[in-house]
Amino acid sequence: MPRFPRIAESAQGVKGSVYSGLKKKPASGKPPVPLHIGDTWMEPAEGCRMQDLTVEDHPGMHRYSPVPGYPQLRDRIAEVHGERTGIETERGQVVVTGGATAGLAAVVGALVSPGEEVLLVAPYWPLIAGSVRAFGATPVDVPMMTEVETAEAAVERLEQYRTDKTVAVYWNTPHNPTGRLLPRDWLEAMSQWARKNDLWIFSDDVYEDYVYEGEHAYTRTVSPDNTISVHSFSKAYGMAGNRCGYLAGPNEAIDAVKRIMTNINYSACSASQLAALNALNGAADEWVANAREKYAQLGREAAEALGLPGPKGSTFLFPDVSHALDERGLDGFLGDLAEAGVLVAPGPSFGPYNQHVRMCFTAAPPDEIRRGVDILASKIQR
Missing domain, CATH: 3.40.640.10 (Type I PLP-dependent aspartate aminotransferase-like (Major domain))
Structure with a gap:
């Protein structure tokens, strides 16, 4: 049993973050495209916001x-x-x-x-x-x-x-x-x-x-x-x-x-x-229908750019980036990607996948998603 100042083993075994970090500012000077978090750029439907x-x-x-x-x-x-x-x-x-x-x-x-x-x-x-x-x-x-x-x-x-x-x-x-x-x-x-x-x-x-x-x-x-x-x-x-x-x-x-x-x-x-x-x-009925249409289009575009089958559901893709890794492994790839202006989630956060990354195609406005996907595709396909 842990006694002061030790921390419980259960807490020590839990990760504080499942996403890649940004150690350097993107070379472009623009804020990084947040493909790492499962979220949406869209505000909730009218009637479903706190102000309502x-x-x-x-x-x-x-x-x-x-x-x-x-x-x-x-x-x-x-x-x-x-x-x-x-x-x-x-x-x-x-x-x-x-x-x-x-x-x-x-x-x-x-x-x-x-x-x-x-x-x-x-x-x-x-x-x-x-x-x-x-x-x-x-x-x-x-x-x-x-x-x-x-x-x-x-x-x-x-x-x-x-x-x-x-x-x-x-x-x-x-x-x-x-x-x-x-x-x-x-x-x-x-x-x-x-x-x-x-x-x-x-x-x-x-x-x-x-x-x-x-x-x-x-x-x-x-x-x-x-x-x-x-x-x-x-x-x-x-x-x-x-x-x-x-x-x-x-x-x-x-x-x-x-x-x-x-x-x-x-x-x-x-x-x-x-x-x-x-x-x-x-x-929110109309909102969901609209979001689903927009998400589907963004998902198809992202999958095509990354050479993957289109998603059948959810808001994510999980590309294998093994052929783009050098002797630094996935950490080096994530660092280069972040410096280029894109954050993704590292594969090991999702299980034994040290040659994969996860990207969310709804976490930023569509034009930003497309910019981020283009950068990610250029790194994968180099």
């Missing part, structure tokens, strides 16, 4: 909300989630969280004990590994999304990494960082495998609104009894700074998550919940 919320319309909006979220928001979430997944969902099966990040951390805290293992379908959203470590458990990288092409192979790969300590598996679709979609037959096979082995499924659906080719399938649709589905108002409606998301799952699991949430951040931001409710009630 008033105390006159929402008395008590600066007070605590109930710990699991405003009842009217949870009811609306249950309705929308039920319609999308085909699984009848009640208010008690929904908890509003301080962003999907806090929600997933609370899920780990509620369902995974110290010393146990969580399989992470890799490459993965990078903060999940830190959340697992922070609660004293072990994340296990399962390389899949860059190399496996069938449902049968996916199950074989998961089984290869399962041990007696495995209690849960995490995956996300539409996929961050590759832009792929997990097909329904994959989810059915993987979920059946998880049920057979008595595993929880942490299904990250935060990019559900951003599918450009094919159709998003929900894991909770095929395996509701052991799936906790994770969702984000940040990603859906351009509200990353609001820190508001939600979870849906079995009653006993959600009840446990509520207890963890109470002791971490008590409740999600009250004003953010009101903005989220407005979005779900139709204020």
